[in-house]
Amino acid sequence: MPAPTLIFDRSQPGRRGTQVRSAGHQPDGTAGLPAQLVRADSLPLPEVDETTLVRHYVKLSQINYGVDTGFYPLGSCTMKYNPKVTEATSMLPGFANIHPTQPAATVPGLMRLIYELQVWLSDICGMAATSLQPAAGAQGEFAGMLVFRKYFEQRGETARRVMIVPDSAHGTNPASAHLSGFEVAEVDCVNHGGVMTLELLEDVISTHGADRIAGIMLTNPSTLGIFEKNIVAVAERLHDVGAQLYYDGANLNALLGLTRPGDMGFDLVHLNLHKTFSTPHGGGGPGSGPIGVREHLAEFLPYPLAARSGDGYAWHKPEHSIGRIKLHHGQFLVLVRAWAYIRMLGPDGLRRVAEHAILNANYVQAKLKHAYQIPYADRHCMHEFVASADGFKDYDIHAKDIAKALLNDGFHAPTCYFPLIVHEALMIEPTETESLETLDKFIAAMLRYAELAKTDPEQLKRLENLAVTHLDETQAARQLNARWIPPANTASAAEAK
Amino acid sequence: MTFIPHTPAQRAQMLAAIGAEKLEDLLDTIPPELRLNRDLNVPPALGEAGLARATAELANHNAIPLNRVFAGGGIYPHHVPAVVDELSHRGEFYTAYTPYQPEVSQGMLQCIYEYQSYICLLTGMEVSNASGYDGGTVLADAVLMAALTGRGKRNKVIFAPNVDAQARRVVETYNIGMELELVKVATGDATPDGQCPIAAHLDEHTACVVFQYPNCLGYLYADLAQRIAEVHAAGALAVVMFYPFAAGLLKTPGELGADIVCGEAQCLGNPMGFGGPLLGFLACREKLVRVLPGRLIGRTSCERDGQPGEGFVMTLQAREQHIRREKATSNICSNEALLALRSCIYLGAVGREGFRQLAAICHDNALKAQAQLTALDGVSACRDQQFFNEFTLKFPSGKRDEIYDAALAQGMLAGIKPCGCADPELKNCLTFAFTEVHTDEDIAALTALVKEVL
Known part of the structure; x- marks a missing residue:
């Protein structure tokens, strides 16, 4: 499918959605309003049934990545698990x-x-x-x-x-x-x-x-x-x-x-x-x-x-x-x-949060420090650390390539190019709610990229699992398209009668 | 419960990999004199059942049913369709963050693009940001936009009569740093025929005039388009704070000539939540896009499954703080994306005809209520002006608080007390709001209560 389908594209004139009020009470509505302010036509909102609406947004959710989807080591953002009970x-x-x-x-x-x-x-x-x-x-x-x-x-x-x-x-x-x-x-x-x-x-x-x-x-x-x-x-x-x-x-x-x-x-x-x-x-x-x-x-x-x-x-x-x-x-x-x-x-649990956030970050740092440049890797980090992809620049591999490879393999990317102190920065914050199994999978992926960067950089850049790639940010800024514009003839079915 | 998944054996394994013996060893970079050598002063931990008990104690036992809330002022007791809660609670949406990585965030990016489209439809504007904190902060943003457009030569901001007092307070706080001249046209200046006299205040230093449509007492300035034309004739911008539900029946601020439209969109599928989180919207003419603060989502070309296609990205980021730092148009980083998503689902659910009908019911309920209440001896309309779903009534001296308190005792919220106005007559007034949740019985119950107190 070359173009995304908007909710507006799913509209059928005359189709009704969720009924909030029962059909009995349908005032005309324009009495008692200043004539200069009353609108002639209803706004061209979409006309979709509830089934179509639900499938539309369920589909959109399925092409969106959250903590509930997988590992989200976005440094400085603390993407920990959000308890359902809260x-x-x-x-x-x-x-x-x-x-x-x-x-x-x-x-x-x-x-x-x-x-x-x-x-x-x-x-x-x-x-x-x-x-x-x-x-x-x-x-x-x-x-x-x-x-x-x-x-x-x-x-x-x-x-x-x-x-x-x-x-x-x-x-x-x-x-x-x-x-x-x-x-x-x-x-x-x-x-x-x-x-x-x-x-x-x-x-x-x-x-x-x-x-x-x-x-x-x-x-x-x-x-x-x-x-x-x-x-x-x-x-x-x-x-x-x-x-x-x-x-x-x-x-x-x-x-x-x-x-x-x-x-x-x-x-x-x-x-x-x-x-x-x-x-x-x-x-x-x-x-x-x-x-x-x-x-x-x-x-x-x-x-x-x-x-x-x-x-x-x-x-x-x-x-x-x-x-x-x-x-x-x-x-x-x-x-x-x-x-x-x-x-x-409670007091104990809050302290354990900090301790385990620190444990997880140090574990990942310890496992990655021989494959990536990590400033101050000789010290214990706190809840996050910054790895650098600068060592791969001779192979034309940059932080963004590591980030996209992670996306391709089902992880979220770390924070990239921040802080500016570190060239080709990948800021990694695992948080305390991630299991050892998850961390090990992430570590294995990162080590594989470090290897591929030197042996087969083109393979590393291949993003076969991602449906949408190469979004043109320059075009987005130069030819701003930031809204759907209704087609010229938008009279609703009710009004066309 | 801590949501930490490690078993003791795994913890030991991890410590060994790091080369540490115990968790405490990892904390060696914190100077000992800075360590907190006591427990935090918070209550002991609870399991889910204990938490349920503790929260049941705090959640309002006798919460006023929605249909007995007759209060608005920006936050309205509209019905939220079940489909809104269901879809917005999908973990892929609500546990995501700002869509920094568009390849895995097309869902949220498209939702926000749809949100921007909806806001443009509702306001009659050409570009909307991805949302702001609430109706007060976006008004401050709008005023800042006007001041930036005025390039230091236009530093005066005029508030037309009856602009929401809380929102004006927020603008005043933001203005501590901006140091603009804020001028409020006195309530008493409003002429009886509903004209809004701002012309006397307009000059070459005016950056913008702020109107509220409908205003904070619920009333409509029939001549808003002419007032906006006067603002434009003075070379200033017209900022309109708008209640988007009114667009079901009324012309959009854009159709009346506004340059910047902002407001509170809690009404579009979001709970009242004791006032937060709310959904601020901010939209403008395309020529002002460079001074529009906040995130903006754009549609662009991409590869889809290896073929040329289209998708969505965050765009015009050169305006934003992470690029421009102190020279940015604002400091905004996060917004109210989840509430924006809810507003999309809401508008899609009620749809074109449903939205018009809901607005018509809100208005009709308000008409019925005003007719019934003003038929009571001693009750009169505060203004002889037309309204959408909210209006203000004047009661005999001293009776206002008695009515309000008697209503609370009966599990009813009888409007809001107009605040922040110098106008002494408002001390005897209540502002009532009506939505589609109210039935004839609810309106009759309110009328009976007022009658009883009088």
């Missing part, structure tokens, strides 16, 4: 069918859930308070930047407008800082092993002036999957000049119950509940990006927060809150899943 919990009508304007006093259980999650996440991160408002990791970063900004404004330190961002950081970091009105000072960590050294820090402080530095955005473990030991010294130096430390929580899965960003000296943390706390990634969302802060920043958090009030709970707006970052009460049904996940694992 899904079922989130669909309970007592959670799913509640209107957001219902007063807090009439939904004590929901308020308790939000309150408890705030408290638990604070302890997990070593923070004093947590707001569950941000909708996703990037919005958590943005909210965090605004908290810093308001904090400095409150202190009269309005000159602090420089945010230090390593060039090895994820692109959302500089974008979030910029959107918050900070001047981004990118530091060349790429050519210094991806590490924020004290020397680099001194350079950037003296370049911009100690009293202009607002803070730094870092993650630990670093983007190489290595625990940064000098974090305490970096934190001390920045606090000395009056700056704040932001922790990007993308890599928190490695730390659960072992160590905490707060103990390392960070002032503010954002979390990705869809990574560490196993809420599904949903094909690209919904995520959830709570932020935790130390005591001195608590009054700046985005509202509303759940707070104790007598025997129950009430909504609370911190005194100097940056404001509302999204509608209503955060990604509530995502919060339910995270709450249920933590409740099932």
